[in-house]
Amino acid sequence: TDPLLKVEGLSVRFGTEGGTVHAVSDVDLSVWSGEIVAIVGESGSGKTVTAMSILRLLPKTATVTCDTLSFRGEDLRAMSARQLRSVRGGPVGVIFQDPMTALNPVMTVGDQIAEAVVLHQSTRDKRAARARAVDLLRLVGVPDAEQRVRQYPHEFSGGMRQRAMIAMAIANDPDLIIADEPTTALDVTIQAQVLAPLKKAQAETGAATILITHDLGVVAEMADRVVVMYAGRIAETAGVRELFARPRHPYTMGLLASLPRMDTDVDQLEPIPGNPPNLADPPAGCPFHPRCPIARDRCRTDRPPLVPVAKDHYSACHFHEELAGVDAQTLYGQR
Numbered sequence: 318t319d320p321l322l323k324v325e326g327l328s329v330r331f332g333t334e335g336g337t338v339h340a341v342s343d344v345d346l347s348v349w350s351g352e353i354v355a356i357v358g359e360s361g362s363g364k365t366v367t368a369m370s371i372l373r374l375l376p377k378t379a380t381v382t383c384d385t386l387s388f389r390g391e392d393l394r395a396m397s398a399r400q401l402r403s404v405r406g407g408p409v410g411v412i413f414q415d416p417m418t419a420l421n422p423v424m425t426v427g428d429q430i431a432e433a434v435v436l437h438q439s440t441r442d443k444r445a446a447r448a449r450a451v452d453l454l455r456l457v458g459v460p461d462a463e464q465r466v467r468q469y470p471h472e473f474s475g476g477m478r479q480r481a482m483i484a485m486a487i488a489n490d491p492d493l494i495i496a497d498e499p500t501t502a503l504d505v506t507i508q509a510q511v512l513a514p515l516k517k518a519q520a521e522t523g524a525a526t527i528l529i530t531h532d533l534g535v536v537a538e539m540a541d542r543v544v545v546m547y548a549g550r551i552a553e554t555a556g557v558r559e560l561f562a563r564p565r566h567p568y569t570m571g572l573l574a575s576l577p578r579m580d581t582d583v584d585q586l587e588p589i590p591g592n593p594p595n596l597a598d599p600p601a602g603c604p605f606h607p608r609c610p611i612a613r614d615r616c617r618t619d620r621p622p623l624v625p626v627a628k629d630h631y632s633a634c635h636f637h638e639e640l641a642g643v644d645a646q647t648l649y650g651q652r
């Protein structure tokens with residue numbers, strides 16, 4: 318079957334005073350109906366830019382090029398701004414990082430959800446749209462939904478606002494949900510309260526979901542498939558179990574090694590030493606070589622292509638074969 322969303326050869330550049338920033342380079346991303354794909358990476362890895370470029374939600378300073386950008390077989394690049402707006406909030410629901418910037422502060426939450434329903438559906442029946450708003454808030458676990466619809470975003474807590482955003486994103490029964498770090502701004506207990514409704518909303522609508530996150534814990538809990546990004550490129554991609562059990566890229570292994578472990582007293586995250594590269598002046602060869610524990614001469618000159626290493630599993634590392642069966646903790650010297 319054809320993928321619901323197909324992105325091929327995506328590159329995004331930003332013109333800045335410091336030069337051209339190579340935010341995303343040569344990214345391919347296919348998403349099939351109903352699956353949850355997590356894009357994971359540190360900030361500046363290009364994960365948000367990749368997702369936002371799908372609906373052309375990037376600022377004007379961005380130059381986007383790609384070979385294919387299709388959704389349900391239609392070329393998104395050929396669509397007018399107006400057509401794209403009707404895709405967004407309709408067949409594609411978007412959940413932004415910060416609900417306060419996405420929600421209208423002077424409109425009640427219920428009116429905003431109802432407006433989204435009226436905007437995209439044939440119904441002009443405001444009462445039906447209102448009732449739908451209550452149902453949606455209830456679905457995502459907002460208590461006292463009948464009262465809550467009349468409140469303004471500032472009367473909602475952070476977690477509740479995220480739920481309202483999820484309700485809006487699924488208001489028109491989308492085929493695809495794009496969720497950008499829906500939990501970053503929230504503390505750990507609230508995170509769980511947001512992931513659960515997102516999971517429920519996804520199950521209810523059957524929508525494919527692109528989940529952008531820096532948190533492998535979230536990935537393990539939510540995703541079917543994982544795309545690991547580093548310095549604007551895909552470092553590794555595989556099914557979630559395969560990636561956690563048999564990682565084949567040193568960057569992924571570094572992320573796994575830095576996860577808090579149950580069998581030690583260490584509950585402190587040990588990040589991979591070093592910093593992500595400056596994308597206005599990306600390193601030659603493999604972009605991970607300045608931080609990689611097994612980098613060799615070749616890594617400093619030749620860029621590793623993304624190649625298949627197992628079924629539905631790809632890695633962009635010259636030495637992926639050597640990494641088969643290697644424990645992530647061991648590679649990083651059990652820091």
Ligand code: SF4
Nearest residue numbers: 603606609616634635
């Ligand atoms: Fe490390 Fe070289 Fe593999 Fe890059 S190509 S991840 S530097 S071993």
